[in-house]
Amino acid sequence: xxxxxxxxxxxxxxxxxxxxLLTAGGHRVEVLDPTSGPDGPVHPPADVYLxxxxxxxxxxxxxxxxxxxxxxxxxxxxxxxxxxxxxxxxLAREAGLPFAATRAAADPAExxxxxxxxxxxxxIVVKSRHSRxxxxxARVDDSARLRSLTEEWPDEPVVAQPYLPSTxxxxxxxxxxxxxxxxxRRSELAGPERAELPGGEGGFGLAELSAERAAVALRAGEVFxxxxxxxxxxxxxxxxxxxxxNAFPGIRGQAGAPxxxxxxALRVGRAGSATGSAAGSATGSVSGVPRQRADGAGxxxxxxxxxxPGAAAG
Numbered sequence: 314x315x316x317x318x319x320x321x322x323x324x325x326x327x328x329x330x331x332x333x334l335l336t337a338g339g340h341r342v343e344v345l346d347p348t349s350g351p352d353g354p355v356h357p358p359a360d361v362y363l364x365x366x367x368x369x370x371x372x373x374x375x376x377x378x379x380x381x382x383x384x385x386x387x388x389x390x391x392x393x394x395x396x397x398x399x400x401x402x403x404l405a406r407e408a409g410l411p412f413a414a415t416r417a418a419a420d421p422a423e424x425x426x427x428x429x430x431x432x433x434x435x436x437i438v439v440k441s442r443h444s445r446x447x448x449x450x451a452r453v454d455d456s457a458r459l460r461s462l463t464e465e466w467p468d469e470p471v472v473a474q475p476y477l478p479s480t481x482x483x484x485x486x487x488x489x490x491x492x493x494x495x496x497x498r499r500s501e502l503a504g505p506e507r508a509e510l511p512g513g514e515g516g517f518g519l520a521e522l523s524a525e526r527a528a529v530a531l532r533a534g535e536v537f538x539x540x541x542x543x544x545x546x547x548x549x550x551x552x553x554x555x556x557x558x559n560a561f562p563g564i565r566g567q568a569g570a571p572x573x574x575x576x577x578a579l580r581v582g583r584a585g586s587a588t589g590s591a592a593g594s595a596t597g598s599v600s601g602v603p604r605q606r607a608d609g610a611g612x613x614x615x616x617x618x619x620x621x622p623g624a625a626a627g
Contacts, residue, residue, distance in 0.1 A: 488539075
């Protein structure tokens with residue numbers, strides 16, 4: 314089988330490990346680099362593509378493939394939805410996910426006016442509305458900080474979320490075709506109050522993940538039509554609060570993730586070949602109505618204790 318990677322960084326640990334597993338199994342892995350590749354989809358296309366890059370060029374390539382009936386993981390519509398933080402928040406809350414309240418503004422100056430008018434209470438988290446590399450993500454505790462953002466990002470469409478107290482860590486949950494992986498990562502918004510946790514980043518595994526939080530992560534995949542994705546939750550013993558959903562994140566250092574990704578690619582590729590359409594990962598729509606996942610799974614599956622050969626390095 315031919316598996317395509319839409320990425321400009323095929324040496325990313327999880328992609329490199331996945332490619333090694335596929336190659337060892339006798340499959341052919343091809344890289345479609347949106348920064349230097351052709352203007353349109355390749356001919357003949359591979360059996361399935363993994364959409365790791367999220368740039369406009371990458372999405373255009375993937376959309377062209379989908380229009381020709383080639384399955385893409387994740388679908389372009391689902392990937393684009395996760396790049397619009399307002400649309401993502403609205404869909405999540407409509408679907409009953411415990412997503413942080415999110416307010417949109419044309420620019421940081423609009424948020425500053427709302428704060429000065431008493432319509433918006435600090436502290437807040439300000440983010441670029443459109444998620445991309447090197448975008449705006451900042452904690453705002455006072456008006457002075459918000460004024461500085463109006464100068465640094467004068468024309469940036471933004472969203473604001475209330476800053477919620479936490480341990481200063483995030484619970485990073487990753488899902489590959491219904492298989493859960495997790496870790497703690499220091500929040501980029503954490504202040505001096507952040508706690509030192511026993512075991513640091515490695516001190517959080519599936520054994521500590523509550524059934525409620527696992528269910529939230531799996532439900533997010535159904536809502537957004539994703540098979541490979543990440544869910545960021547505030548750390549702590551309280552009710553789960555989702556602050557972000559990411560299509561095809563890095564999943565670094567998670568034993569078993571490359572195996573799960575390779576198996577998913579083969580299942581979706583075979584399904585697409587059998588039906589002559591994107592009947593694998595592209596089944597269903599991104600409208601808030603749950604769709605069937607590519608692997609047909611609906612429950613949490615623990616990551617294997619031993620990743621075996623080709624596991625991604627941290």
